[in-house]
Structure formats: structure tokens, C-alpha cells
Amino acid sequence: xxxxxxxxxxxxxxxxxxxxxxxxxxxxxxxxxxxxxxxxxxxxxxxxxxxxxxxxxxxxxxxxxxxxxxxxxxxxxxxxxxxxxxxxxxxxxxxxxxxxxxxxxxxxxxxxxxxxxxxxxxxxxxxxxxxxxxxxxxxxxxxxxxxxxxxxxxxxxxxxxxxxxxxxxxxxxxxxxxxxxxxxxxxxxxxxxxxxxxxxxxxxxxxxxxxxxxxxxxxxxxxxxxxxxxxxxxxxxxxxxxxxxxxxxxxxxxxxxxxxxxxxxxxxxxxxxxxxxxxxxxxxxxxxxxxxxxxxxxxxxxxxxxxxxxxxxxxxxxxxxxxxxxxxxxxxxxxxxxxxxxxxxxxxxxxxxxxxxxxxxxxxxxxxxxxxxxxxxxxxxxxxxxxxxxxxxxxxxxxxxxxxxxxxxxxxxxxxxxxxxx
Amino acid sequence: xxxxxxxxxxxxxxxxxxxxxxxxxxxxxxxxxxxxxxxxxxxxxxxxxxxxxxxxxxxxxxxxxxxxxxxxxxxxxxxxxxxxxxxxxxxxxxxxxxxxxxxxxxxxxxxxxxxxxxxxxxxxxxxxxxxxxxxxxxxxxxxxxxxxxxxxxxxxxxxxxxxxxxxxxxxxxxxxxxxxxxxxxxxxxxxxxxxxxxxxxxxxxxxxxxxxxxxxxxxxxxxxxxxxxxxxxxxxxxxxxxxxxxxxxxxxxxxxxxxxxxxxxxxxxxxxxxxxxxxxxxxxxxxxxxxxxxxxxxxxxxxxxxxxxxxxxxxxxxxxxxxxxxxxxxxxxxxxxxxxxxxxxxxxxxxxxxxxxxxxxxxxxxxxxxxxxxxxxxxxxxxxxxxxxxxxxxxxxxxxxxxxxxxxxxxxxxxxxxxxxx
Numbered sequence: 092x093x094x095x096x097x098x099x100x101x102x103x104x105x106x107x108x109x110x111x112x113x114x115x116x117x118x119x120x121x122x123x124x125x126x127x128x129x130x131x132x133x134x135x136x137x138x139x140x141x142x143x144x145x146x147x148x149x150x151x152x153x154x155x156x157x158x159x160x161x162x163x164x165x166x167x168x169x170x171x172x173x174x175x176x177x178x179x180x181x182x183x184x185x186x187x188x189x190x191x192x193x194x195x196x197x198x199x200x201x202x203x204x205x206x207x208x209x210x211x212x213x214x215x216x217x218x219x220x221x222x223x224x225x226x227x228x229x230x231x232x233x234x235x236x237x238x239x240x241x242x243x244x245x246x247x248x249x250x251x252x253x254x255x256x257x258x259x260x261x262x263x264x265x266x267x268x269x270x271x272x273x274x275x276x277x278x279x280x281x282x283x284x285x286x287x288x289x290x291x292x293x294x295x296x297x298x299x300x301x302x303x304x305x306x307x308x309x310x311x312x313x314x315x316x317x318x319x320x321x322x323x324x325x326x327x328x329x330x331x332x333x334x335x336x337x338x339x340x341x342x343x344x345x346x347x348x349x350x351x352x353x354x355x356x357x358x359x360x361x362x363x364x365x366x367x368x369x370x371x372x373x374x375x376x377x378x379x380x381x382x383x384x385x386x387x388x389x390x391x392x393x394x395x396x397x398x399x400x401x402x403x404x405x406x407x408x409x410x411x412x413x414x415x416x417x418x419x420x421x422x423x424x425x426x427x428x429x430x431x432x433x434x435x436x437x438x439x440x441x442x443x444x445x446x447x448x449x450x451x452x453x454x455x456x457x458x459x460x461x462x463x464x465x466x467x468x469x470x471x472x473x474x475x476x477x478x479x480x481x482x483x484x485x486x487x488x489x490x491x492x493x494x495x496x497x498x499x500x501x502x503x504x505x506x507x508x509x510x511x512x513x
Numbered sequence: 514x515x516x517x518x519x520x521x522x523x524x525x526x527x528x529x530x531x532x533x534x535x536x537x538x539x540x541x542x543x544x545x546x547x548x549x550x551x552x553x554x555x556x557x558x559x560x561x562x563x564x565x566x567x568x569x570x571x572x573x574x575x576x577x578x579x580x581x582x583x584x585x586x587x588x589x590x591x592x593x594x595x596x597x598x599x600x601x602x603x604x605x606x607x608x609x610x611x612x613x614x615x616x617x618x619x620x621x622x623x624x625x626x627x628x629x630x631x632x633x634x635x636x637x638x639x640x641x642x643x644x645x646x647x648x649x650x651x652x653x654x655x656x657x658x659x660x661x662x663x664x665x666x667x668x669x670x671x672x673x674x675x676x677x678x679x680x681x682x683x684x685x686x687x688x689x690x691x692x693x694x695x696x697x698x699x700x701x702x703x704x705x706x707x708x709x710x711x712x713x714x715x716x717x718x719x720x721x722x723x724x725x726x727x728x729x730x731x732x733x734x735x736x737x738x739x740x741x742x743x744x745x746x747x748x749x750x751x752x753x754x755x756x757x758x759x760x761x762x763x764x765x766x767x768x769x770x771x772x773x774x775x776x777x778x779x780x781x782x783x784x785x786x787x788x789x790x791x792x793x794x795x796x797x798x799x800x801x802x803x804x805x806x807x808x809x810x811x812x813x814x815x816x817x818x819x820x821x822x823x824x825x826x827x828x829x830x831x832x833x834x835x836x837x838x839x840x841x842x843x844x845x846x847x848x849x850x851x852x853x854x855x856x857x858x859x860x861x862x863x864x865x866x867x868x869x870x871x872x873x874x875x876x877x878x879x880x881x882x883x884x885x886x887x888x889x890x891x892x893x894x895x896x897x898x899x900x901x902x903x904x905x906x907x908x909x910x911x912x913x914x915x916x917x918x919x920x921x922x923x924x925x926x927x928x929x930x931x932x933x934x935x
Contacts, residue, residue: 104549107722110536117527129565130526279585280585373797377796377799384871391825392795403813478615479644
């Protein structure tokens with residue numbers, strides 16, 4: 092069964108707001124086993140809205156519209172949907188009562204245009220709005236169900252969870268379940284090459300790769316009659332992927348980010364961590380603190396962007412900075428050694444690089460970054476050449492630091508050398 | 514001239530990611546004077562993508578597609594767009610060279626599927642991607658221009674700003690010029706109320722407000738036959754806005770971000786800054802280091818997420834933490850006082866708060882954040898109650914710290930008190 096999402100609103104077309112309603116509805120519908128092939132955004136314009144709705148009801152089984160149910164003249168969604176579907180509207184006494192109650196409760200002044208919201212399609216299902224005045228509407232035709240939801244996210248999400256999800260659940264026989272295998276230290280194209288045979292031969296579950304900064308995610312998605320049957324299809328594929336990618340797999344849990352994987356690895360090995368950052372300027376610490384409870388493992392973070400701060404806070408030698416420069420293997424190493432001494436953390440990370448746009452030279456171009464990581468005194472230093480603008484280089488360096496940190500901890504405990512990531 | 518935005522990607526259809534590319538492109542196009550009536554999202558499926566592109570080129574003057582330019586088999590956007598437009602593809606040697614260079618620089622393994630990205634439409638305009646391997650493509654037909662952009666936001670935004678915006682500007686006979694007045698310390702609804710009369714009466718230039726985290730941007734857009742005529746229309750409106758919003762205006766320069774405004778304010782007053790961050794965990798330092806050359810003003814940043822780190826690195830008293838808690842006015846103040854002593858910076862910022870999801874109580878709920886800022890020893894502490902999830906609260910606190918920092922510096926030098934922001 093297919094679903095299509097249409098969000099109505101000039102503020103989305105102008106880019107004033109990000110369309111979080113579409114993302115919410117899409118994720119929920121996927122979880123309910125509905126296939127979403129199209130999303131659209133259109134303004135409060137009768138002709139264009141008519142066209143978009145007509146196209147949608149011709150090609151999809153369920154059409155969900157959000158927005159345009161307000162009391163003002165601009166709000167056209169219900170009127171246009173009813174016109175396209177050839178359904179009359181009638182004033183609903185119980186909706187009128189709800190609106191009256193809402194205004195009394197909120198101590199607001201009720202104006203005549205509010206009664207527009209009490210008009211409902213004949214034979215339609217009226218869905219109570221517990222967070223506003225515009226009720227939701229479900230119109231059932233032979234080949235298509237059209238669902239109208241209010242635009243404000245707080246009203247839409249609550250109404251969807253309370254009433255629309257249970258309604259949709261009655262429509263489909265199958266459910267969709269997906270699992271993500273998250274990789275680090277490998278490029279998207281190499282990852283894809285390694286699973287091309289699986290991608291080409293698999294139809295259920297399907298396999299798709301997604302590139303993230305410093306990571307590749309492989310999503311395995313199954314469609315079956317129930318959750319258990321989906322998981323049974325997914326399990327052998329995930330096992331196969333884990334075998335093919337070995338230590339490049341950092342998690343198979345949707346909720347686990349790279350930083351959470353690092354924090355969990357630290358916790359599991361009873362380790363503390365400290366960071367000394369130059370070009371990334373706090374971004375590695377900030378990533379670690381994305382994880383609630385990171386205070387248990389993160390001892391301290393230093394942002395030492397200037398040479399003075401590197402000397403004063405980390406004890407980097409003046410002679411090292413003069414001889415090798417702030418962006419060098421030697422400086423990264425001394426940052427980590429100083430951090431070990433001052434913070435007494437088990438794992439120490441030091442990052443120094445040239446994020447640009449200025450400051451690059453032929454021998455030390457913009458994008459050159461050295462990352463040192465020590466685990467209980469055993470130090471590894473890697474050299475990277477990142478491309479992109481200042482923001483991209485810093486984001487790449489931050490991800491690389493987390494990946495290197497994971498690698499160094501694993502190597503330390505397994506006594507296995509991973510080698511340079513590709 | 515009309516523009517239509519099509520974002521290609523299963524991730525968006527499944528609701529795995531929020532479609533920020535559409536919002537970015539929509540806002541930029543509006544700023545360039547293009548009317549956007551439709552946005553669509555479609556997956557990597559030849560038939561459906563073909564349908565969506567056909568519909569778009571029939572009804573819009575410019576069609577911008579994002580995503581689906583990667584090296585994998587999934588990625589179909591370029592191939593389908595060329596097929597629909599009846600344009601052949603050819604391998605481009607200069608793109609090949611760029612890709613080779615990118616892989617060498619990144620020390621990544623180049624696989625055969627990468628050459629797919631070097632295929633370009635005959636007669637098309639190839640747009641260099643400085644942040645990735647997929648070049649942008651512009652295909653010009655009589656009635657329509659089709660623009661293909663890479664999906665990763667960091668690549669798309671940079672390419673749009675560098676190459677696509679100037680290109681789009683050449684398409685319209687009239688020149689569109691816009692200027693943004695950036696405000697801080699004011700809510701969007703209050704800002705809008707204050708300019709409602711201007712918004713309602715102005716047609717050229719138009720005035721629109723955009724809410725950002727901790728900021729409100731007001732864009733003034735004029736359409737005239739040349740640059741000079743546009744600027745003449747914009748000038749009195751910007752002057753009026755500056756008068757109405759006073760010190761809430763932190764810049765009227767598109768390129769100046771809040772962090773750059775702070776760094777420039779520090780430079781102009783010959784001041785240095787240091788940061789001590791708990792819940793924001795390095796994000797304020799990282800924002801300051803977004804500005805190239807921030808090493809001149811940023812002395813040091815401390816990430817002191819644990820109580821131990823606050824005591825050891827900043828000298829926060831054990832008794833203060835016990836009596837008032839880590840999230841308190843007293844702790845924020847002592848963080849700043851300790852930072853003054855250890856870093857000797859002119860301006861010191863201390864942030865402590867509860868980012869959640871756990872750790873909140875009735876008297877100290879999730880979202881409670883204290884930010885202290887001292888300028889040459891004069892300390893101001895503000896209490897905030899932010900809403901949203903952990904990421905949103907930390908982002909809000911980071912922005913608030915920069916806004917408070919600006920306010921404290923201005924107050925110190927002007928001897929004017931701003932009062933609590935609304």
C-alpha cells in the first residue's frame with residue numbers, strides 16, 4: 092500500500108521553516124509498512140493545490156495532507172480536497188462545541204471565521220484535535236483514502252499518534268522493518284563494491300548504502316506480514332555484512348552514533364578520555380557530550396587554538412612549535428603527552444590542523460590535519476588531508492578523531508593492528 | 514521566473530532525515546527573486562523520477578534537483594534527467610582529474626564506479642564541487658534550465674552559494690538584490706509585530722522574517738533593472754529597520770554570523786576571550802573558531818562537563834557545587850571567576866545547564882541553563898529555560914552565550930543597560 096505526503100504552506104515554499112512534518116509523517120508511515128514514493132509541498136493556491144491533489148489520488152492509495160486547515164481565507168486545503176473528491180461539506184455541531192470549549196478554556200476571543208473549521212465533508216471521519224481547533228478529516232473513497240491534518244507540528248504529531256496511526260494500521264496487511272549497519276574507516280564506493288552482489292540480488296530485504304561524514308551506513312529493509320518475519324529476513328544479511336566488514340562495523344543499532352560507540356567502548360573498558368583540540372576547536376568534546384552521561388568518561392577538554400594556549404595548557408615546547416610548526420606530528424604528539432600529564436586520562440586525543448581558508452603552504456596545504464591518540468601512554472599519530480571548506484575540514488577532522496580513537500582502543504586491547512583506514 | 518525544487522533520496526522518503534536542502538534552496542531562491550510554487554521529494558527510481566522531472570519541466574522555468582549524483586548504482590538523477598531532456602552523456606576528462614585528485618588527497622581507494630561521476634551531459638555546464646566528487650550540472654534547454662546538485666548539504670550549500678546563485682542571477686532581466694538585517698535578543702513574533710506595517714504595505718522591496726536559533730533575520734528584497742536601483746530601494750528600509758530594532762541589530766552584512774560579530778567586536782575593542790563550557794561541551798569555542806583568525810582573540814576553551822573538571826580546572830568550590838548544585842547561578846559565576854584567574858582573558862564565558870533527557874527535577878527542569886559572562890571582571894549571569902531535545906537545548910544555549918557575550922561587551926563600553934532579552 093502506498094502513501095503520499097502533501098504539505099501545504101507558503102512558509103515552507105519560501106524556506107522560512109524546515110518541513111519537519113514531512114519527515115515525521117514519512118518515518119511514521121514507513122514504520123507502519125506503507126511505501127512512500129512521493130512528497131510534495133504546495134502553497135495555499137486553489138489551482139495548484141487542485142493539481143497536486145489530483146495527481147496524488149491517481150497514483151497513491153493513501154494521501155496525507157498537512158496544513159491549510161486554519162480559520163483564515165488563505166486556508167483552502169479542506170475546501171479544495173472536497174471539491175476534487177466531489178464531496179459536499181456540512182457544519183458539524185460537535186466540532187462547533189469543541190471549538191467553543193477550546194476558546195473558553197484558553198480565554199481567547201472567538202471570531203466568526205472560526206466556524207469555517209466546523210465545516211466537515213459529508214460522510215467523512217472527523218478526528219478530534221486535542222491541541223487546537225482544526226479537526227482532522229479522513230475521506231474514504233473506493234480507491235483512495237485522503238487524510239487532512241493540521242499544520243502546527245504539535246497538533247499534527249499528537250493527532251497522528253493518537254488517531255491516524257491506528258487507522259492506517261487497519262489498512263495494511265504487511266509491516267516494514269529496517270536495520271542499519273554503520274561502518275567507519277571505509278569509503279562509500281569501496282563499501283558498495285564489497286556488497287554489490289547482495290544489492291543486485293536482494294529484493295526483500297533490500298540493501299542500500301548511505302555516505303555520512305567519516306562513515307558509511309548500510310540499511311537493510313524487509314517487508315513482511317509481521318515484525319518477526321521481517322527480522323528473520325534481516326538477520327542473515329546483517330550477519331553477512333558484519334563478516335564482510337569486520338572491524339569497520341561500529342554498530343548495528345540505529346540509535347548508536349559514532350560518539351556513542353566511543354563512549355560505550357570507553358565505559359566497557361573502564362577508561363576515561365580527555366581532548367586537546369586546535370582546528371576542531373571543541374567539536375570532538377561536543378560530539379562526545381552529545382551522549383547523555385558522557386561526564387562519566389570525559390575528564391576534560393581543552394581548546395588550544397593559539398600556540399600560547401598549546402604551550403601554557405599542554406606544555407608543548409616552544410622549540411617544537413618553532414622547528415616543526417603547530418601543524419606537525421611532533422606538536423600533535425606533545426599535545427597528547429601534555430594532556431596525559433595534566434588530565435591523567437587513560438585515552439588522550441590531540442588534534443592540530445589547517446582548516447583554512449588561509450594559512451596553507453605548498454608543504455602544508457589547507458586540509459592537512461594531524462591527530463594523535465594515546466591509550467594508556469601508547470601513542471598513535473595519523474596524518475590526514477581533508478578537502479572542502481573550513482566547516483567541512485573541521486567536520487571531517489572531528490569524525491576522523493572519533494574513528495581513530497575507536498581504532499586505538501580496539502588495537503590496544505586486542506593487540507591487533509588495523510593499519511591505515513582506507 | 515518560477516523555480517521548482519526536487520529532492521531525490523530514499524532517506525527523505527523514509528523520514529530518516531529532515532529535508533534541510535529544500536529549505537535552504539527555497540530560501541535562497543526567494544532571495545534571488547524566483548517564485549517557488551512546488552517542492553517534491555522522490556526516490557531513486559527511474560520511472561517515478563522521470564514522471565516528477567517531466568511534470569516539473571512542463572510547469573516551471575528552472576528545475577533544481579538535489580541528490581542522486583553519487584557513484585553508486587542507486588544514483589540515477591543525472592542519467593534520468595538527461596534521458597528526459599534528450600541529452601547524451603560523455604566522460605569529462607577534467608572531472609576525472611578532479612576525482613583522481615580528491616582520492617589521492619584523501620588517501621582513499623578509487624573504485625571503478627567512481628568514474629560514473631565523470632559522465633556529463635553533452636553541452637551541459639559542469640560546476641566544480643569543492644567539497645566532494647560529484648560535480649554539479651546545468652542543462653539549458655529553450656524553455657527550461659535544469660540544475661543538478663549533490664545531496665550532502667555541505668556540498669550543496671557551498672556549490673549553490675559559489676556557482677548556482679550567480680548563474681541564476683544572469684537568467685532574469687531584472688536584478689534582484691537582497692539585504693539581511695540580522696537581529697538577536699528578540700523573538701520572531703515580536704520582531705514581526707514591530708514590522709507588520711512594513712510587511713503589509715511594501716511590495717518592492719519585499720520584507721520577510723526568518724526565525725533562526727537565537728536569532729531573527731529580516732530579509733529586504735528589491736527587484737529593479739540594475740543593482741544600483743535595487744540598493745536605492747533597500748537603503749531607506751534597512752535604515753528604518755535599524756532605527757526600530759536598535760541594538761538588537763547585530764549586522765546588516767550577509768556574510769557576518771553571530772560568532773563573527775562577536776570576534777569582530779572583541780578585535781575592535783582589543784579584547785581576548787576564554788570559554789568554560791559544561792552542557793554545551795565545546796560548542797561555543799567551536800562557533801568562535803568558525804571564524805578564521807579567531808586564534809588572535811580566543812585564549813583558551815575548557816570543556817568541564819564533570820564536577821571534578823569544574824573544580825580542578827576552574828577552581829569551583831566543592832561547597833558551592835554541594836549547596837547550589839552544578840547548574841546554578843553560583844556555579845556559573847565561579848566558573849567565570851576561575852577562568853579569569855587561570856586564563857587572564859578580558860572576556861570570560863561560563864555555561865552550565867541541564868541538556869537532558871535525564872537529570873531534570875521539578876525545581877531544575879531539563880532546559881535550565883545559566884550563562885555567566887564577565888568583561889574585565891564585571892560579571893553578568895542570566896538564567897534561561899530552553900525547550901526541545903538535548904541537541905536543540907545545547908544549540909540554543911550556545912547561541913544565547915554568544916548573544917550574551919555581545920550584549921555584555923556593548924554594555925561595558927557604552928555603559929548602557931540592555932535589560933533582559935525577550
